[in-house]
Amino acid sequence: MVEINKELVKYIASLARLEFDEDELDDFTKKFQRILEYVEQLKELNVDNVPPTYHVNINKNTMREDIVQPSLELSEILKNAPDKKESFFRVPRVVE
Amino acid sequence: MSLLKLSITQLKALIEKKDIKPKEIVELYIKQAKKYQEKTNAFITFDEENIIEQVKELEKKLEKGFSGKLIGIPIAIKDNICTKGIKTTCASKILYNFIPPYDATVIEKLKVEGAIIFGKTNMDEFAMGSSNETSFFGPVRNPWDWERIPGGSSGGSAVTISAKQAPAALGSDTGGSIRQPAALCGVVGLKPTYGRVSRYGLIAFGSSLDQIGPFSRNIEDCALLLECISGYDPKDSTSINVDVPPYQKNLKKDIKGLKIGIPKEYFIEGVEEDIVKNIKNAINIFKDLGAEIKEISLPHTSYGIAVYYLIATAEASSNLARYDGVKYGYRAENIKDLKSLYIKTKKEGFGEEVKRRIMLGTFSLASGYYDAYYKRASKVRTLIKNDFLKAFEEVDAILCPTSPTTAFKLGEKTSDPIQMYLSDIFTINVNLAGIPSISIPCGFDKKGLPIGMQIIGNYLEEQKILNLSYAFEQNIGGFKYCPFEED
Numbered sequence: 378m379v380e381i382n383k384e385l386v387k388y389i390a391s392l393a394r395l396e397f398d399e400d401e402l403d404d405f406t407k408k409f410q411r412i413l414e415y416v417e418q419l420k421e422l423n424v425d426n427v428p429p430t431y432h433v434n435i436n437k438n439t440m441r442e443d444i445v446q447p448s449l450e451l452s453e454i455l456k457n458a459p460d461k462k463e464s465f466f467r468v469p470r471v472v473e
Numbered sequence: 474m475s476l477l478k479l480s481i482t483q484l485k486a487l488i489e490k491k492d493i494k495p496k497e498i499v500e501l502y503i504k505q506a507k508k509y510q511e512k513t514n515a516f517i518t519f520d521e522e523n524i525i526e527q528v529k530e531l532e533k534k535l536e537k538g539f540s541g542k543l544i545g546i547p548i549a550i551k552d553n554i555c556t557k558g559i560k561t562t563c564a565s566k567i568l569y570n571f572i573p574p575y576d577a578t579v580i581e582k583l584k585v586e587g588a589i590i591f592g593k594t595n596m597d598e599f600a601m602g603s604s605n606e607t608s609f610f611g612p613v614r615n616p617w618d619w620e621r622i623p624g625g626s627s628g629g630s631a632v633t634i635s636a637k638q639a640p641a642a643l644g645s646d647t648g649g650s651i652r653q654p655a656a657l658c659g660v661v662g663l664k665p666t667y668g669r670v671s672r673y674g675l676i677a678f679g680s681s682l683d684q685i686g687p688f689s690r691n692i693e694d695c696a697l698l699l700e701c702i703s704g705y706d707p708k709d710s711t712s713i714n715v716d717v718p719p720y721q722k723n724l725k726k727d728i729k730g731l732k733i734g735i736p737k738e739y740f741i742e743g744v745e746e747d748i749v750k751n752i753k754n755a756i757n758i759f760k761d762l763g764a765e766i767k768e769i770s771l772p773h774t775s776y777g778i779a780v781y782y783l784i785a786t787a788e789a790s791s792n793l794a795r796y797d798g799v800k801y802g803y804r805a806e807n808i809k810d811l812k813s814l815y816i817k818t819k820k821e822g823f824g825e826e827v828k829r830r831i832m833l834g835t836f837s838l839a840s841g842y843y844d845a846y847y848k849r850a851s852k853v854r855t856l857i858k859n860d861f862l863k864a865f866e867e868v869d870a871i872l873c874p875t876s877p878t879t880a881f882k883l884g885e886k887t888s889d890p891i892q893m894y895l896s897d898i899f900t901i902n903v904n905l906a907g908i909p910s911i912s913i914p915c916g917f918d919k920k921g922l923p924i925g926m927q928i929i930g931n932y933l934e935e936q937k938i939l940n941l942s943y944a945f946e947q948n949i950g951g952f953k954y955c956p957f958e959e960d
Contacts, residue, residue, distance in 0.1 A: 416782060418775075418776065422856070
C-alpha cells in the first residue's frame, strides 16, 4: 500500500496546480491516507482477465457533417473574462 | 384548495382551459419561494425581474397561438446547468460571477415547452457531496427537520419540491445526487439512462457518469418532465439517438407479471431498521399488485464506493483543470506570473472537498499509480456493470433502499469523508453501469423523516420503472412530499 506523506501530497498538488498551507497539510494528508486505505479493498479482486470500462455509452463513433454553424459572439464570451484587452483574455506577462 | 397543492399536470390542465393565467401561478410561487428562502437556502440565484420578464414574453407568445407541454410552469434549476443570462455558479467561489452566454440543451427544451426558468438551486460545490454542506453559499436545510441536511448534491432542487418553493425542478446525478436528496426530502427524483438526456451545458463533474434528471411531487409529473428533457442532441456526442416514448401517456400500463429483483447485498448491517421495514412493506404491495418478487445477487455491490471515488475524481480532476482564472470566473489578485495565477486562483477558488477530489483524481491518474488505481477501478466497474446485466436477464427491475439512513444532522459527517461517501453506497453503482433509476417515497421513520426506495431499470427502460412507481403511488394513495399544512 502506498504510504501517503506530506511530500507525496505536495507532489500531487503540484501536478494539479494546487497548493496547501503547512497548517492544512497534516489534516489533508491524514484524510487522503484514510481514503486510500479504503480503496485498497479493490485489490481483493482478481481482475487480470477483466476488460476495463471507461464509459457506458452505446454510441460508437459520433460523426457529423462538416457544416459551418454560427458560434457565440466574441463580445459575449469576453463579458465573463476577469481581465481583457481588445479581443483577448489578458494574463500576467509570460515572457520577459 | 390552494393552487400550491396542484401538480404540474393539474396546473397544466387549468391553464389549457384558461381557468388560470401563467402569471398567477408564477406570482404565487415567487411568494412561496421567498417566504421559505431564509429557512431552506434552496436558491443561490432568484432573479424575480427575470422571471416576470419570462412570463411577459410567454404571454405575448400565447396570444400568437404558442403551445407547449409546460406552459407557465415554474421549474427550479440546479446551479450547475447553464442558463443564458442567469448566473450559474456550481455553488463555487470559482464561478461566483459566471453568467453563461448560452443555454444548456435541457433549458432550451423546457423553454420550447413554455416553462419558466425559476431560479437556480443550491448544491454541493461542483456537485461533490452528499449533504449540500460543501456549497460556497451555505448549506441547505431539510424542511422535515431544519437541523438536518437535505442530502446532496442536488439538495436545493429536492427542497424546492418539499417546501413547495417550486412545483418541479431539475438536478444532476453523478453518484446519487438526484436520488439521495429526493429520498431524504420525501420527493420523487429520477436519474435517466446515461445518454438519454443531453449533458450539453451541464457543468461537467464525472463525464462518464453525469446525467440530468427531474424532481417532482408525483410520478405523472416526473414522466412528463422526463419526456420534455430527453432526446438526441448533436451537441452531446454521448447523447443516444433513440425515440422518446410518451412516458406520461403510457403510465397506466398494467404491471402484473413484471419481475422485481431484491438484491440481498442491499439489506446489510448499517441500513436503518425503519428503512428495511418500509421497503419490505413496499415489496408486499408490489406482490399484491401482481408483480413477481425474486431474490437476486449483485455480488460486487460493496466495491462501488471505492471504484467511484477513483473514477469520478479522475474525470473531475481533468474537467476542473479549466478553472484557472483566465477566461471566466474568479481570479486571484496581485499575481505577477502565470503559474502563480493558476495556483492561487485554484487555491482560493475551490473548497476543501473539491480540492480533495481533484487531488485524489490526479493521484489515481498519475504515472506510477494509474494501473493500480484508475485502471483497476475501471476493471471493477466492468464487474459491477455485469452484475446488473446478469440480473436483468432474470428480472425487469430491481428494488432496494435509496439510502442506508434517513436525513442526518448538519455537521454529523463532515469530519470524515469516508462516512460521507458511504451515504451513496446504494446509488453509486447505477451510475457506474449507466442504467436508469428512480427514487420514490415509501414511508417515514420513527423520527418522522421520509424514507426513499429505489427502482432500478435496464438501459432505456425508464418507462418500466415509472410504471412500477405509478402503480405503487396509486395503491398507497399518493405521496406526502411536504411537511407544512398551512400552505
